[in-house]
Amino acid sequence: MTGRLVLIGMMGAGKTTVGRAVAERLGWRYLDSDEQVQETTGLTVPAIFVEQGEAAFRAEEARALAEALSSEGSMVVSVAGGAVLDPGNRLLLSEAGTVVWLRAPVTTLSARVGAGAGRPLLGDDPATALARLYDQRRPLYEELADIVVDVEDLTPEEVVEEILRQLP
């Protein structure tokens, strides 16, 4: 059987940490859309934003996601926070397997991302930027999610357990 588990949610929700851990537990491959973009372009995410702009990043992101989701075998895919903005990505995600939204209130996300290092969209006022981005994206996460895990009071290990418990 081929299994697909896709993690969505805002920056700071823990997609990478939890994604790696859940993949290890299941013995599945782990893919991360940001990592894929960085591998293909040879640039870091902040460098792509600075040198080529957000639109170029989003195009790479869409390509990376399509490639990841079309590869063979069971896998866990962590999807960068903004990928859900693109309707084509949303279609791919809705057909990809079990989609898990790691949900957290904006205050928690804000505390976790701190000064926003390495996160070009947050600028010099990360809390305000996060709140604005979250308002825009929350309905999209909601629409896509098969499973919602409230991560606020959970350790990454507990989030992994909760995902495994709820997997169909």
Ligand code: S3P
């Ligand atoms: C972004 C999230 C980041 C990264 C980029 C843009 C976003 O990934 O792709 O900084 O628009 O929310 P993570 O969600 O993995 O932090």
